Amino acid sequence: MKLFFSPTSPYVKKVLICADELGLSDKIELLPAKASPVLRDQSIVAKNPLGKVPTLLTDEGVALFDSRVICEYLNDIADADLFPKDKRAKWNAIAMQALGDGLLDAALLARYESFLRPQEFLWKDWETGQIDKVKSCLADFENNTSKDSVFHIGHITLACGLAYLDLRFDYLDWRASHPKLKFWFEEISKRKSFAKEWSLKE
Amino acid sequence: MKLFFSPTSPYVKKVLICADELGLSDKIELLPAKASPVLRDQSIVAKNPLGKVPTLLTDEGVALFDSRVICEYLNDIADADLFPKDKRAKWNAIAMQALGDGLLDAALLARYESFLRPQEFLWKDWETGQIDKVKSCLADFENNTSKDSVFHIGHITLACGLAYLDLRFDYLDWRASHPKLKFWFEEISKRKSFAKEWSLKE
Known part of the structure; x- marks a missing residue:
């Protein structure tokens, strides 16, 4: 998987902590990103019309966002309980x-x-x-x-x-x-x- | 259930359409709200620190927000598939x-x-x-x-x-x-x- 990354985005941090808790961080390659609400990063926009980080590209080539969707996806593929089943x-x-x-x-x-x-x-x-x-x-x-x-x-x-x-x-x-x-x-x-x-x- | 309501909020509309699709709209009482990012509605803030609509009060007295959480909750209690099980x-x-x-x-x-x-x-x-x-x-x-x-x-x-x-x-x-x-x-x-x-x- 690949993740558009910014070192200061709290939502990127949320996804990466989630991935690490799930034992998935080694499977995620970080991609450079320069997302801003006024200067949109076209390399992200090509995958995510909102042009925001975090955006995850799955191994099947699907773009997933925002952080809630990515975290739930990672939790599902790890069959874990960060989103409890109960x-x-x-x-x-x-x-x-x-x-x-x-x-x-x-x-x-x-x-x-x-x-x-x-x-x-x-x-x-x-x-x-x-x-x-x-x-x-x-x-x-x-x-x-x-x-x-x-x-x-x-x-x-x-x-x-x-x-x-x-x-x-x-x-x-x-x-x-x-x-x-x-x-x-x-x-x-x-x-x-x-x-x-x-x-x-x- | 009770829902803080605004007639023009698209997120309130989303929740109400969701409820109607699930056959739950008769179970939801609408409450007046005047949410604004600069003039916060303290009657909402007392239940939801973000002071936003939609905010749902469940029959058990729990405040749920935002629209994604409310819609998933309604879908769960109706045991429906607006959030697919697959x-x-x-x-x-x-x-x-x-x-x-x-x-x-x-x-x-x-x-x-x-x-x-x-x-x-x-x-x-x-x-x-x-x-x-x-x-x-x-x-x-x-x-x-x-x-x-x-x-x-x-x-x-x-x-x-x-x-x-x-x-x-x-x-x-x-x-x-x-x-x-x-x-x-x-x-x-x-x-x-x-x-x-x-x-x-x-």
């Missing part, structure tokens, strides 16, 4: 994934607003609205995330969300006001898949 | 759903740029980038959508995408350059679930 457990896992993806979507929109958009077009209310979403998500995760449930796609997504806040939103200092989440993230970061680093071959 | 068919369906959601995400961002954001902060390159995504998706759907495959969540999503373009992007005149998609949409629009209209009780 329905109630699955709803819980995919709901947590949706909240984590929502945190990331909001964080990315805030990032595009403050770093991609020319300064003169910055609309502070938009950025504030997105950051408010991030904060509401953090408060919810603080109250509802426990480390003792079975490991699943929701946990991977949340961890990628927190790692992205560390990368781009240092100023939020999320650990200071979320002690349970801080502890949870420390624990989950010990997993081999989270410690691993990915890069393109030279 | 894995290969499911990958195909959820990949098509992801492309349709991607079209909608891009269309909504373009809409926010041109109608929600104050004119002086409009960044044309951003709007153009999003509309380019919509056009790439349409071209892909034109080449790859056939009406003879089994009906699934991907078809519902695409139809909601096209209906949203009719509602907000008249100027794109998508039918003119996508004759196969135009025919496909005419056919699928004949389904009872697509013709139905939803509104809040007085």
